[in-house]
Amino acid sequence: MDEQGFRVRVATADDISSIMATERRDGFERLVGRWDEATHRAAFAQPGFRYFVGESAGRRFLGFALVRDWASPDRVTGIKRLAVCEPGQGHGRRMLRHVIDAVFRQTEAYRLWIGTFPENERARRAYRGAGFVEEGVARGNAFFAGASRDELMLSILRPEWLARQAL
Numbered sequence: 001m002d003e004q005g006f007r008v009r010v011a012t013a014d015d016i017s018s019i020m021a022t023e024r025r026d027g028f029e030r031l032v033g034r035w036d037e038a039t040h041r042a043a044f045a046q047p048g049f050r051y052f053v054g055e056s057a058g059r060r061f062l063g064f065a066l067v068r069d070w071a072s073p074d075r076v077t078g079i080k081r082l083a084v085c086e087p088g089q090g091h092g093r094r095m096l097r098h099v100i101d102a103v104f105r106q107t108e109a110y111r112l113w114i115g116t117f118p119e120n121e122r123a124r125r126a127y128r129g130a131g132f133v134e135e136g137v138a139r140g141n142a143f144f145a146g147a148s149r150d151e152l153m154l155s156i157l158r159p160e161w162l163a164r165q166a167l
């Protein structure tokens with residue numbers, strides 16, 4: 001738990017409805033992907049996916065992060081999706097910090113990556129603030145709402161994470 005009483009826990013299947021509601025919040029339709037319940041339940045059951053939820057003392061659900069390729073043999077892990085219920089209050093960045101720590105502490109990952117649409121300035125700022133480095137644009141990398149869109153790729157490597165521990 002951090003100084004604001006914010007903490008991140010591994011999700012349970014009961015969190016899927018809140019995750020789906022968050023994916024569908026007004027204004028998120030151009031920013032974040034969404035899955036139906038069957039797709040979430042299938043992913044949730046896979047060892048390669050790890051679902052995290054942010055919460056505080058008074059609120060059981062403040063947002064979520066879906067991690068893919070958890071503990072993958074090639075030591076590359078990705079954050080598939082991330083969204084908070086109330087953007088702009090620092091919950092996303094705090095969540096990222098916890099998820100990054102979990103990936104590097106609990107697995108042997110060397111690289112953790114995340115992608116965003118380049119115009120999502122709020123996400124870019126949150127990701128850079130958490131230690132991700134922008135790598136470049138992967139053209140047409142996201143098929144989203146029926147169209148292929150460019151995706152800005154960011155990553156943090158284990159040595160960079162370790163260096164931040166010393167700050």
Ligand SMILES: CC(C)(COP(=O)(O)OP(=O)(O)OC[C@H]1O[C@@H](n2cnc3c(N)ncnc32)[C@H](O)[C@@H]1OP(=O)(O)O)[C@@H](O)C(=O)NCCC(=O)NCCS
Binds near residue numbers: 092094129
């Ligand atoms: C992306 C997201 C997880 C970031 O979490 P957050 O809690 O909003 O992050 P923060 O409150 O720490 O804000 C991040 C930065 O964006 C800035 N910011 C806040 N609102 C902003 C806005 N409307 N436009 C641009 N920047 C904004 C903040 O000032 C902060 O920057 P700074 O620390 O350099 O000052 C969250 O905004 C979100 O869920 N957005 C909707 C879904 C989404 O875009 N998901 C990501 C898909 S890749």
